[in-house]
Amino acid sequence: MADTAASTSRGPRGPKPKRIFSGTNILLYGILILVSLYYLVPLWVMIMTSLKTMPEIRIGNVFAPPVEITFQPWIQAWSQHCTGLVCKGLSPGFWNSVQILVPSVILSIVIASINGYALINWKFKGSEVFFVILMIGAFIPYQIMLYPMVIMLRELGVYGSLTGLVIVHTIFGMPILTLLFRNYFSSVPEELFKAARVDGAGFWGIYFRIMLPMALPIFVVAIILQVTGIWNDFLFGVVFISKAENYPMTVQLNNIVNSVQGIKEYNVNMAATLLTGLVPLVVYFLSGKLFVRGIAAGAVKG
Amino acid sequence: MSTSKYSVQIKDLDLAFGAVKVLNSLDLDIGEGEFLVLLGSSGCGKSTLLNCIAGLLEPTDGEIWIKGENVTWKEPSERGIGMVFQSYALYPQMTVEGNMSFGLKNARVPADEIKKRVARAAAVLQIEPLLQRKPGALSGGQRQRVAIGRALVRDVDVFLFDEPLSNLDAKLRADLRVEIKRLHQQLKNTMIYVTHDQVEAMTLADRIAIMKSGNIMQLSTPDEIYNRPQNKYVADFIGSPSMNFIGGDLERGTFKSGGIVLPMTGYQFAAPQVADRPATIGIRPEHVATGALVAAAPIKLDTVVDLVEPMGSDTLVWIKLGDMPFRVRMDGQARVHHGDHLTIGIDPSKASLFDTKTEVRL
Amino acid sequence: MAVVDQSAAPVSAERSAARARKPNKLFRNLTAKIAMIPLVFVSVGVFVGFTIWTIVYSFTSSKLLPKLNFVGFEQYTRLWADRRWLQSIENLAIFGFFSLILTLVVGFTLAALLDRKIRGEDVFRTIILYPFALSFIVTGLVWQWILNPQFGIQHIVQSLGWTSFQFDPLNNPDIVLYGILIAGIWQGTGLIMCIMLAGLRGIDDDIWKAAKVDGIGTLKTYLRIIIPMMRPVFITSLVLIAAGIIKVYDLVVAQTSGGPGLASQMPAMYVYDYMFGGQNLGQGFAASTMMLVTVAIILIPWAYLEFGGKKRG
Structure with missing residues (x-):
């Protein structure tokens, strides 16, 4: 009875443990609790340190x-800590990250959802080839594309600005998001x-009236994926932002903690680290299973 | 433009996906108000042909005319067709009314006209109470009715059905089949109906086109297809339980196979003179006489019962004719057992004779 | 019949004749094609174009600015003679090897444990996966703090009485990579565990029943039946981990900045420093091309196994 219920609800599939306090069970839970400690300790340490003098x-x-x-x-971490001569803490970085995040998430998801829809429903000769290139592109190390990207942004007059970074995130987010939407629309x-x-509905009519309303759950997954991904970016922030006052939060955090000047204020460092990790953590704990679905969609090709 | 007596014409239509030919220079004329069924097993190209007519697939070559107008390169919505799909294809986020009016809104039909047409279609299909529901809250039969309604409101001359009943259970399928037939009697539109179910084809069609690997094997009335199949494929495909085939030779108007000798007296040959050749005879299990009817049959044979499958309404009896297994349909009350002797009667005028090599009817 | 049509309604026939001609293939569904311009631009322009651009310029003597004066393989010769690059490659190999093995083993073991019909599966999964939501910078900084010799693990063990205890990976060139490894595993295993768990859930329940009927022990069932069945999942995980390892950058920057000395230098740092710091573009291009080659070495056999086999099968 319990077996059928478990298999229909796609629950755990291993054999049923016999008694709650059997030897194997004590071992099982013992290992899991120990492992959980390894995963939880850093969070605990961050919080504790940030609350000490x-x-x-x-x-x-x-x-x-x-x-x-x-x-x-x-x-202090939020609004007073000094980097060089500027004593505004991490807050400018936070607002920079927000200004990068919002347009990047919107733009990348809009483009990728149209890509996915067009790839499934409006195939033309060669459209699959572009998709395959895009998928291969997901594995190309970014490093090899960085410099030409700098040149392109400079030509467009947006190198070093937040706008430039939005373009970069939209481009490099395209493979995974396109895959996500393509797989969804193929179902x-x-x-x-x-x-x-x-x-009598055309390209946009079908997209807006039929497909978009149906794809709302996958939009949420895409938003989760992009918010955490873009917020956590460091490399693009370092490469494509030229002025320190435009740095996203991660870059600013690294500059604060790893600066060689002055006395190390570990409590401020940990508070700053926690502040930077707060946005993705909140997204993670609020989204629950959708987060798992997002990373699974990203990881396993359809 | 309705001077044409044909509603839909397919002219030399070709469709190839790469090297794979899906449709093979098809020609098909469908009359005004005709109910044409495209019948075949999966992969025969019947749905592909329907999609070409609808404009959902581009043919490689050839033309499609609807109402005397070449529509080969027109958008589906400009062809004057309505289409019903196997999976219903209702828009899940719209109400039944929204589903039915979506096409009219796209065509910028005035709102009061939309209301009128939706109400009329809903009345015809008896789905008025469902208008404000979402498709998710409907049963399979109701969904298919809505899907038909969506085609109905478009006020078109040609209806295309792509296996509309295949997703329904047997009882509902029979009910809706009758409803579609009634709808056709009432509206007198041209209907093109794709199915793999021969019962649907036989009951609904004015004419049936049996397709196989992109070709039309036979295009005739259900009666003709059942009684005078043009080739062995059609003969085998139509009828359940399927036709018995015995390979042998045709010698001066007599079919011979092993110890069996069947003089084909009364059989209508396709040509006045048929030369001797290897031939295959096909006899439907229900055309074999048993019991009291044997006396009237021109040919009588003694056989032994091998296996009995009682089916309630009738009984399927497997016998050995020569060395070949042979099916005979008897009524449900027949009491025969393995090993019993059974005399059967065969009427050559109800049989079909095919050239063994070309499989074409002789 | 067509003749009848023309005489009956010449205007309409003329229009339909115009429509009857097959339209230009290029302009069919034009909106869809316009909508796909970003896709085409990114795939061909950026991913292919930019990559080729960098490869081409890796054969030049570009210093401060990219210049097309070709010098053959000189940049590569210099690259492979550079102690820092060689050290980076060696570091990547060691880090990659242990990271790959540990992530796979830990990820699978945790997934298998969670698949044993335990209570609180969701809680454990949430705990194991949350680090994956955090950035490498945050990960690197928090582990830098935990491994701090003055206040972290070493200090605590010493203050418990074991005064000779030494564990200062981030300042010890011999073990610095393992210090980074601890943080990397912490951040990345959750993802692999989730993929493995999905793989385990995809295995038919009847397999377990059959194994039980045949009297095969649990451990043996995992090793001999389940793991071989999960080969595609393992390969996907392997490719994901490997692609991640080659790009490793932020984690090292945050935790050690590549030190002490060159002990935790990575290829991605080499590329960045030469491209944007050292003003020696040619070296940066050559190094990034080598990174691409490394990815290709991993990816091509996988793609061959994954997609090449299907066409023939």
Whole structure:
């Protein structure tokens, strides 16, 4: 009975454990709890360190909770910490990242969803070839395309600006997102598309009236994928942003923590690190299974 | 432009995907108000042909005319067709009313006219209570009715059906089959109907086109196809249980195979003079006489029962004729068993004779 | 019949004759083609064009600016004579080898454990996967802090009484790669575990029943039946991990900046430094071309196995 229920609901498939406190079970849960500690410790350490004062850090150990909780490191990391002569903390980086993130996510998803739809429903001779090139492109190390990209952005007059970075993210996000949408639209029955054509709807009519409303879940998956991906980017931020005041949050964080000047303020560093990780973490914990679906869609080709 | 007596004409239509020929220079004229069924097993090109007529597939060569107008390169919506799909293909996010009016909105038909036409179609199909529902909340039969309604509101002359009943269970399929037939009687539109189900084909069609690997094997009335199949493929395809075939030789008007000798008296040969040659005779299980009817049959044979399949309404009896297995349909009350002796009667005028090599009817 | 039509309605026939001609193939579904311009531009222009551009310029003596004065394989000769590049390649090989093995083994083991019908599967999965949502920069910085010799693990073990305990990977050239490895595994195993779990869930329940009926033990069933059945999943994981390893950059930048000395230098850092820091473009181009070659060496056999075999089969 339990077996059939499990297999129909696509639940765990291994053989059923016998008793809750059997030897294997103690071993099983023991290992899992130990492993969980390995994964949780860094988060714990980050939070604890960020709530301590520097004197307490110097005498205590990194794992111990703070004796006296202070939020000063957070405030300092967010708005007061100095990089060179500028003392604005991480907040400019945060706003830069937001300004990069929002248009990048929208633009990349709009283009990729149209790509996926056109690749499935409006094939023309050679359209599959472009898709295959795009998929191969996903594996090409970015490094080999960086310099020509710099030249292109310079020609367009957007090198070093946030706009330039938006273009870069849109381009390099295209393979995975196109794959995501293409696979989704290929699961939509072809007859639906045919019916719409008989009903006189054209390219955009079918896209907006038929396909888009059906694809809302996959748009959410794409948004999750892009928000975490673009927020976490470091390489493109370093390469394509030329002025320090335009740096995205990750780049600014690295500059703060790994700066060789001044005394190391570990509590501020950890608060800054946590602040940078906050956006993807919130997305992760809110999205739950959709996040898994997103990375699985990205990982396993259809 | 309706001076043409044909509603749809296919002229020398070719379709190839790379080196694979899917349609092979087809010619087909479909009359005004005719119900034509394209019948064949999967991969025979019947759906492909329908998609070409609808404008959903581009032919490699040839022309398609609808109502006396060459529509080969026209958009599907400009061809004056309505189409019903196997998977219903209802837009899931729209209500039934939205589904039915989508095409009219695209054609910029005025709103009050749309309302009128939707109401009329809904009345014909008895789906008025469902108009505000989404397709997800409908049963399979209701969905297919809505799909037909979507074609109906377009007020077109030609209806295309692509296996519309294949996704339904047997009972519902029979019900909707009758409804489609009634709809045709009422509307008198031209209907082109693709199916692999011979019962649907036989019951619905004015004419049936049996297709095989991109060719039309026979285009005739159901009666003609059943009684005078033009080739062995059609003979084998139509009829359930299928026709018995015995290979042998035709010698001066008599069919001989092993110890069996069948003088073909009463058989209508396709040509007045048929030369001797290797031939195959086809006899439908239901055309074999048993019991009291044997007396009236021109030819009588003694056989032994091998296997009995009782089916309720009738009984399928497997016998050995010579060395060949041979099926005989008896009524449901027949009490025969393995090993029983059975005398059967054969009427050559109801048989079909084919050239063994070309498989064409003699 | 067509003659009748023409005489009956000449205007209409004329129009239909015009429409009857086969339209130019190029302009069929023009909107769709216009909508695909970004796709075509990115695939051909960027991915193919930019790559070829860099490969071509890797054969030039470009310094501060790209210039087309070809010098043959000189940049490559210089590259393979550079101690820093050789060290980077060696580092990548060691890091890659352990990273690949550990990620696969840990990822599969965790997936198998989670597949044992345990309670709280969702909780464990959430815990194991969350690091994947974090950037390499955040990952590198937090592990830099945990491995800090003055305050981190070494300090704690020493203060517990084991004063001779030494664990300072980020400042010890001999073991610095393992320090990075710990962080890399922490960030990346969640993804592989999820892929493996999906693979395990895809295996028919009847396989387990059959193995049970045949009296095959659990461990043996995994090793002899399940893992061979999951070959495609393993290959996909392998390709994903490998492609990630070759690009490794942010993690090392955040954790060690390539130090101490050259002990944790990586090819991607070499490329960046020569292209954007060292003003020696030719070297950067040659190094990035070598990265592409490495990816191709991994990818081509995989693509052959994955797609080449299907066509013939």
